[in-house]
Amino acid sequence: KQEVTQIPAALSVPEGENLVLNCSFTDSAIYNLQWFRQDPGKGLTSLLLIQSSQREQTSGRLNASLDKSSGRSTLYIAASQPGDSATYLCAVKRRNTDKLIFGTGTRLQVFP
């Protein structure tokens, strides 16, 4: 059974720091991995999707990497800003299924 873990559960940093959020999964037979952002009381916003054949994806100040063999993905946020404050969720999709398995998230607070 696939399990997805995110560490840390919460993170509070001053503005300007470079951050690394971690996502681990127990079954390496994934099809892709998706990172989401969720603001309080809102839906999820898709940030990046990495296919199993890819090593990383970049969007602006965000960079997501994938090491399928070790069951890990990291989300790197450069030069963090207060507007980055949110909960970040990772989710994996296995082959031959349309379902995502979600981690429990990392709550990020960036203070001025």
Add this chain to the structure above:
Amino acid sequence: SQTIHQWPATLVQPVGSPLSLECTVEGTSNPNLYWYRQAAGRGLQLLFYSVGIGQISSEVPQNLSASRPQDRQFILSSKKLLLSDSGFYLCAWSEGRINEQFFGPGTRLTVL
């Protein structure tokens, strides 16, 4: 571009009352559709998903049901709500082989 709508945005219902939450997607055809629930302090739980009209897969046995009367419409229902049904309900869609999921704004349900 594709958009996804959910309504109502918030709902307060007494125990034992019926429920109907609606989700519609615009700008795509034959999407996969999903209902998730996010309870306070817990992760996202997949409730139902649908790969086509009239095709519903249930992930969690409970007093909720789902229907897909039209290609881009997904409805979550209950005949009698329980206190434990309180939570944040999210609808999502995806398409194609990559299956990147996109989420709606959510419905906050409080059962009293």
